[in-house]
Amino acid sequence: MVDVIRAWHPQVPQVQEVLHARFDHHAYPAHTHDSWTVLLIDDGAVTYDLDCHDHLATPTAVTLLPPQVPHDGRSASPEKGFRKRVLYLEPEWLPESAVDAAADSPTLLGTDALTEVTDIHAALADPADALAAECGVLALREFALSRLTPVGEPTSDAPLARRLRDLLDDRLLESFTIAEAATELGTHRSHLVRVFTRNFGISPHRYVIGRRVDRARRLLLSGSSPAEAAVESGFHDQAHLTRHFRSTLGTTPGIFSRR
Template sequence: MADRVRAWQPDVPHLREVLHAEFTEHAYPSHTHSDWTLLLIDAGAVSYALDRRPHTAEPATLTVLPPHVAHDGRTAREGRPFRKRVLYLADSWLPVEAVGRTVDRPTVVRSDAAAAVRRVHAALGGGDLFEAESGLVGVHDLLREDLQGHPPSHAPDVPLARRLRELLDEAVVSGVTLGEAARVLGAHPSHLVRSFSRAYGLAPHRYLTSRRVDLARRMLLDGQRAADVAVAVGFHDQPHLTRHFRALLGTTPDAFARGA
């Protein structure tokens, strides 16, 4: 469970969510987001795999995780907590060609990038949304500059897997069976699962669960009740939401909402 978690949705263009958290034992299972993730580590360190490749996020560096690419995470120092701050930004915030480059190089070592993101957090903490918006423009420019000249080696979007992902994105709440997807896409269900898992690093059902949890956290931050949110995002009931929410985020929906 989370030792501390706080999340909110500032009224800043492209910025979907801000999350501050501290964990001692929670380990994130492999999951994905539809957003760009900018991660700062304030204490401790985090070991994670991005597209099945191992990395470590430490203080003084900025970690950039691209949308739709599987990653996990856990403390890199056994028995010691890690404290993090995260900005979630819309998938259109950086160009699509940046996805492969950040999979290859998720750690931004230049100190001015991490410092710029810290200034955004400081502005958000002080309630100065215009300063935060201006700061994000600067962060965007720094990352675009850092990514230039680094051609990607990662190309996850094989056509069949991409089409299945688009189908799942269209049916986040209603859901879709593998049989239905197979009929729509003209492929055998087992081939769909293999293709998707190879491309994105997790099975289709886990991708769909990640999308539903992402949708749930935004609705919780809007003040909606967990019981209502559970059904609204496609889970059977609140215990079903709670089980997946806690597995992915290390806290319950109610505790997450209270930390807003």
């Protein structure tokens, strides 16, 4: 029986679907997906067969299931169910060359992968954080590629990083995606995020949030209300500003302006 299940299609490039579920007794029969499946176990454990090999998914790691490879799934303990969060990503999210490697080794160990996937789900909970979710999906791609494909030579491409920074500055008050920026700059979105982060030490999303918080801070000091500052600095609404303002400066816009 299914105790809890929630699924939705977010407006985020490369994300087909998001699923949150808790199962007490359900067992998945063998099946395939046409997408990359990123599985995060929050409670319990899942044993599954992937490409005729047994594996175990636990809360200590991220599981990456490749498209078109049969797998099943069931609770590792007959007395206990499991709780999971799943991202279904476009088949083009990773190259075809990564499919066999993921089938052989579907477990992404380490806190980096866990943190990245957790942050993606947190961003997907609020449509205002779509850019954060998109950047997270691209960062997770780089992490997965580093585990599944041979390491290539790093590239700096500082001119491209500066072009993206200029574009982000020009569109600071607009809603846009990295996919749109990559099309305009004539490059791949993953490469764009990689060179920006390598050159400036911060992801494009964090750069935009920092610039918007800085703008809101100046507006508040000039007498704008938190609601006005949110609109005039590119945030979705006052709640969106408050969340990032507190995270960046350690206080709320209202308290900041009163002091």
